[in-house]
Amino acid sequence: MSDSASVVPSSTQPTTTTMTHFLAYLIAVNLVTFLTLVVIHRTIRTPDGRRSSTRNIRGNSRQPADSPAARVLTALMPLLALAGGSVGMLLGLILWERNVNKHNVAWWFETAVGLVAWGMVCAWKCGLVSFNGAGMFRAFNPVMLRGLGIYLLVMNCVTLLVFAADKRIAIANGEAPRNRGGRAGSGRSSGGSWSRVPESWLMGLSFMGGALGGIIAMWLFNHKTRDWYFAWGLPVLVVLQTVLFLYLHAGGLF
Numbered sequence: 585m586s587d588s589a590s591v592v593p594s595s596t597q598p599t600t601t602t603m604t605h606f607l608a609y610l611i612a613v614n615l616v617t618f619l620t621l622v623v624i625h626r627t628i629r630t631p632d633g634r635r636s637s638t639r640n641i642r643g644n645s646r647q648p649a650d651s652p653a654a655r656v657l658t659a660l661m662p663l664l665a666l667a668g669g670s671v672g673m674l675l676g677l678i679l680w681e682r683n684v685n686k687h688n689v690a691w692w693f694e695t696a697v698g699l700v701a702w703g704m705v706c707a708w709k710c711g712l713v714s715f716n717g718a719g720m721f722r723a724f725n726p727v728m729l730r731g732l733g734i735y736l737l738v739m740n741c742v743t744l745l746v747f748a749a750d751k752r753i754a755i756a757n758g759e760a761p762r763n764r765g766g767r768a769g770s771g772r773s774s775g776g777s778w779s780r781v782p783e784s785w786l787m788g789l790s791f792m793g794g795a796l797g798g799i800i801a802m803w804l805f806n807h808k809t810r811d812w813y814f815a816w817g818l819p820v821l822v823v824l825q826t827v828l829f830l831y832l833h834a835g836g837l838f
Contacts (some may be wrong), residue, residue: 606709610668610702617669620660621676629723662694668705670698684784693787697817697824705829713835724833732829736793743786743794747801747808750781754807787817795821 665673673695681688707713756778786808790798795818801807808814 603709610671610706613664613667613669614672617664617672618676619719620664621673621680623658625680654822661691665694665698668702669697670702674699684782686783689783689787690817692784693791693813693817696791696822700824700828704828707835713831732750734797739789739793740797742802743789743797744801744804746781746789747798748805749787750786751801751805751807753778753780778803783811787813790818790821793825795819 661673673691677688677691677695681691684692690693704713757780786798798814799822802809802814802818
């Protein structure tokens with residue numbers, strides 16, 4: 585009786601200590617991420633040396649896209665998201681980047697991917713999902729699997745059609761393909777133009793399950809292939825969604 589009682593503290597103590605260290609790490613990295621955004625936001629100046637009141641960190645009224653602060657932030661964001669600072673990133677983006685646009689859509693993408701990835705890690709650390717090997721080989725739930733298949737089919741078809749519509753609008757507007765030395769839209773015709781589909785919509789549809797349809801549309805219509813967050817981000821989303829599916833299956837949902 586005394587032997588069994590003495591085993592319990594020794595088996596639970598490492599788990600408690602590990603969870604404490606894990607939570608402390610997450611708090612620290614998210615605090616660092618948020619403070620990094622605060623510092624960069626507060627130190628961005630307009631060309632006349634004054635701080636701008638606009639909220640878009642990378643907007644033209646705040647700083648050029650190739651400024652040192654923009655380069656540092658662009659390099660830090662994926663690293664901080666990968667390290668677990670997605671919550672701090674999300675808070676900073678909500679405060680200063682609420683309007684999703686082509687200047688910050690990559691940051692929102694990195695934040696969303698980080699939230700999903702680290703959400704799975706946290707669920708595993710908290711014991712909500714167990715990867716003992718048996719869960720991966722259980723039978724699939726046919727009802728859930730059928731519903732998921734229909735949802736993914738619809739989302740990928742919708743995403744492909746939206747990408748195609750955006751490409752068609754770009755051609756109708758006379759927009760020349762983007763290159764390294766020029767700006768998109770430099771070849772726009774003098775006639776009226778249609779509004780393009782926001783990149784946040786394209787990325788959002790891909791994030792919600794339509795990444796494969798987006799990839800097919802990118803290469804079928806040669807659209808968005810020069811933007812790294814589409815060219816690399818959509819394959820990352822396909823991998824992430826596959827891992828998430830297997831993760832949920834191991835947890836008994838599918």
